[in-house]
C-alpha cells in the first residue's frame with residue numbers, strides 16, 4: 001500500500017505529497033480511510049472549522065476513530081457542540097481523551113499551570129494524552145490549514161510526527177472561502193463561539209477574540225511567542 005510500506009519515510013512522504021498536492025480533500029481522504037481503516041484516526045478539537053473534516057469523514061467512513069482531546073479546560077460551548085455535532089453527523093466512533101488525573105494532581109492541581117508555563121500545560125493536557133491515544137494507530141488526520149497562520153503557511157499535505165507516524169492534513173491547501181462554501185453547501189452547524197469573534201477555538205483560558213484582519217490563530221496565546229501546542233510542532237521526518 002502507498003501509505004505503509006518498506007520505503008524510507010522521507011521518500012514515502014515525498015511520493016504521497018506529489019500524488020496528493022493538487023487533489024481535493026475528499027479525494028485524499030477516501031483512499032486513506034479505506035486502506036488504513038482502523039489504523040488511522042481523526043484528531044479533532046470540535047473547534048471553529050472542525051465540522052468540515054468531521055463531515056467528510058462521516059460521509060466516507062463513519063466508523064473511523066475520532067479522538068477528541070478534552071483538556072478539562074475547554075469552553076462549555078465546545079463540549080455541548082461536540083455532543084450535538086457527533087449526533088448530527090452520525091459519527092460512530094468518537095473517543096474522549098483526557099489528561100492523566102494523577103499527573104494533573106501532581107503538576108497542575110489548581111488548574112493554573114497555563115498562567116506560568118503554557119508549554120508544560122499543553123504537554124500535560126494535550127501532548128501526553130494524545131500520544132498515548134495514538135499508540136495503536138499508524139496515521140492520524142488533522143484539520144490544519146495553511147491560511148490559518150504564518151507558521152502553517154508551508155505545511156505539507158502529508159507529514160510525520162516525532163514517532164514516525166503519518167500525519168495527514170487534507171485541508172492544508174483550502175482557503176477560508178473554501179471552508180465557508182463547504183459549510184454552506186452541506187448546511188453544517190457552526191461552533192456557537194464563531195459568531196462572537198473567535199475564528200479559532202481552543203482552551204478557555206488561552207483563547208481570545210481575534211481582531212479583523214489578523215491571523216485566524218491570533219487569539220490563541222496572544223502576547224506570547226507560542227503559536228502551537230506541542231502536538232503540532234514541526235518535526236524533521238525520521239525514517240521509520
Ligand code: SF4
Pocket residue numbers: 071073114117118119121122123125126202203204205206229
Ligand atoms: Fe493549558 Fe492553555 Fe495549552 Fe489548554 S491551551 S493545554 S489551558 S496552556
